[in-house]
Amino acid sequence: MTDALQIVLARRPTGDVTADCFREERVALPPLADGQILVQQRFLSLDPYMRPRMTEMRSYTPPFALGQPLTGGSVGEVVESRNPGFAKGDLVIGMLNWASHTVHDGKGLRKLAAGGVPLSAWLGVLGMPSFTAWYGIKHICKPKAGETVFVSAATGAVGQVAGQLAKLAGARVVGCAGDDDKCAWAVREAGYDACFNHRRERDYGAALDELCPQGIDADFENVGGKIFHAVFERLNNSGRVAFCGAISEYQDTQPIAGPPKMFSIVQKRLTLQGFIVSDHVGLMGDFVNEVMPLLPSGKLKSRETVVDGLAKAPQAFIGLLKGENFGKLVVKIS
Amino acid sequence: MTDALQIVLARRPTGDVTADCFREERVALPPLADGQILVQQRFLSLDPYMRPRMTEMRSYTPPFALGQPLTGGSVGEVVESRNPGFAKGDLVIGMLNWASHTVHDGKGLRKLAAGGVPLSAWLGVLGMPSFTAWYGIKHICKPKAGETVFVSAATGAVGQVAGQLAKLAGARVVGCAGDDDKCAWAVREAGYDACFNHRRERDYGAALDELCPQGIDADFENVGGKIFHAVFERLNNSGRVAFCGAISEYQDTQPIAGPPKMFSIVQKRLTLQGFIVSDHVGLMGDFVNEVMPLLPSGKLKSRETVVDGLAKAPQAFIGLLKGENFGKLVVKIS
Numbered sequence: 054m055t056d057a058l059q060i061v062l063a064r065r066p067t068g069d070v071t072a073d074c075f076r077e078e079r080v081a082l083p084p085l086a087d088g089q090i091l092v093q094q095r096f097l098s099l100d101p102y103m104r105p106r107m108t109e110m111r112s113y114t115p116p117f118a119l120g121q122p123l124t125g126g127s128v129g130e131v132v133e134s135r136n137p138g139f140a141k142g143d144l145v146i147g148m149l150n151w152a153s154h155t156v157h158d159g160k161g162l163r164k165l166a167a168g169g170v171p172l173s174a175w176l177g178v179l180g181m182p183s184f185t186a187w188y189g190i191k192h193i194c195k196p197k198a199g200e201t202v203f204v205s206a207a208t209g210a211v212g213q214v215a216g217q218l219a220k221l222a223g224a225r226v227v228g229c230a231g232d233d234d235k236c237a238w239a240v241r242e243a244g245y246d247a248c249f250n251h252r253r254e255r256d257y258g259a260a261l262d263e264l265c266p267q268g269i270d271a272d273f274e275n276v277g278g279k280i281f282h283a284v285f286e287r288l289n290n291s292g293r294v295a296f297c298g299a300i301s302e303y304q305d306t307q308p309i310a311g312p313p314k315m316f317s318i319v320q321k322r323l324t325l326q327g328f329i330v331s332d333h334v335g336l337m338g339d340f341v342n343e344v345m346p347l348l349p350s351g352k353l354k355s356r357e358t359v360v361d362g363l364a365k366a367p368q369a370f371i372g373l374l375k376g377e378n379f380g381k382l383v384v385k386i387s
Numbered sequence: 388m389t390d391a392l393q394i395v396l397a398r399r400p401t402g403d404v405t406a407d408c409f410r411e412e413r414v415a416l417p418p419l420a421d422g423q424i425l426v427q428q429r430f431l432s433l434d435p436y437m438r439p440r441m442t443e444m445r446s447y448t449p450p451f452a453l454g455q456p457l458t459g460g461s462v463g464e465v466v467e468s469r470n471p472g473f474a475k476g477d478l479v480i481g482m483l484n485w486a487s488h489t490v491h492d493g494k495g496l497r498k499l500a501a502g503g504v505p506l507s508a509w510l511g512v513l514g515m516p517s518f519t520a521w522y523g524i525k526h527i528c529k530p531k532a533g534e535t536v537f538v539s540a541a542t543g544a545v546g547q548v549a550g551q552l553a554k555l556a557g558a559r560v561v562g563c564a565g566d567d568d569k570c571a572w573a574v575r576e577a578g579y580d581a582c583f584n585h586r587r588e589r590d591y592g593a594a595l596d597e598l599c600p601q602g603i604d605a606d607f608e609n610v611g612g613k614i615f616h617a618v619f620e621r622l623n624n625s626g627r628v629a630f631c632g633a634i635s636e637y638q639d640t641q642p643i644a645g646p647p648k649m650f651s652i653v654q655k656r657l658t659l660q661g662f663i664v665s666d667h668v669g670l671m672g673d674f675v676n677e678v679m680p681l682l683p684s685g686k687l688k689s690r691e692t693v694v695d696g697l698a699k700a701p702q703a704f705i706g707l708l709k710g711e712n713f714g715k716l717v718v719k720i721s
Contacts, residue, residue, distance in 0.1 A: 277649055299650035311645020316611055316633035318661035320439070325659040327652035
């Protein structure tokens, strides 16, 4: 019998997520039934999309259940198996509990080859966030050489990859991030042509006019709200918006109005397209084949923040929603 | 020498277009230069998109010039030609002045075969409005059997065709229009499953909930504003919006905010796509080939309002912006 540490949803947040939304529990896991495996987890991914799941709002993923462990992308090792598809020692990735161990039926879990890249990379630059960036850039933004692409949350797990892929396509890439260090990293390491600090610069329109003198041809949208409104106003004819997230709106208790002058969608023949990368898992192989070769040479860089210990996951997640992390946020599970 | 009656833009409107925005002029046309033709006009199309062109706002078509004739889709007969591509007696269609006669270089004019359909049809059910409907339904809304499609301005020149094409594709089609007679025509003649009067029904959300119990899969958007917001909120997963126009917003002096909860674009994987049919003239042949055969059998019906005399064009256009016309609005030029 295995004892597992897990984090359950203690209450649904209204407005900002607070520590009392979570409760740490130690539970004795039941013996495996036929078809089940026991995964000992190594890393847990923390991502903004988890915030909407904490509420009851209908979203693309069902809400987390009250009193049950939250779930998330996680990498772990199979330590016991009663499922012929998995053997003890297999490394797996998939949706698991916010926990030290998860009992699972194996469905939707993918086996990983050991070695090559650090395990946590499968949650970041080779995982869902990077796949999201790749899909949005390649299938929606479709940047051409010389075009201007804007990326909000420019150094986030998704944004940092989106910006670099747009740059590799030959575009001028401009972003915004929440502090000067992030902006410096975006330009110095990730190759952004410019990045402004949206906490320091409050006149987003003026900042965009200066940094995107030719307007914006494609927007990889992670933030929503007022930054999006300023970007929307500056989209060029045939502009594309890959609508990936709206982190600035997740903790609002009142719905924010959309951008004014929606008619410009017609005038400028804009396309705004929302997407959820899990709809496109069939393209995962293409993504890995394209992105993996960019890593050893440093053509695609990635930055991650590793938090040590599952118990720190709630606080790290609260910080993520406030923009306190830098790059991909993962929890190392001891 | 020919005398032409023409309507010029006397002043740019702020808010509602008024009669004093126009001025009637009688001018002596100069003799034709080499390459020019003189067209005696038979019908002039009046369309909502002309309203944004009356202002200086940057749009997909350049603004009308102050003191110059407004222009619009028009059908006429060549009465004099110094252009080898056109002979006296040719029927032509294209952008001409709001005038009895236009001197033209022939570029962009298309010759029409006489007979078959009434001349005015080339400005409506076989012309730009219908082509617009066809493009938006076929290439953006892509309705599938059993889906629900919503069409605002359901009996307008564009909407009436959009609704019928969606119906032919097997969708449930719901619309709104500005009076009870239009709604009755939409259901009885155009085959809409339901149509509500948006001047009588002020709780658009409740009306949509009743008439679209399965939500809305595709929206052919002509109106914008509060009706669009209510539709947007009720879009289903993978919903499509063909953004064609926003007539309710054209005369507003203050920009209207967009719909709240833009994040639902992500949650529901929505696509909002603006389009301007003149970008797709290469498909005009496909359109005519598909739509022409639907006319004799009455599979596609059309309703038009004919106003007699160019002098009445300004007042008819003012009425169009208030929804006073029924179906396609054309001016018969004596």
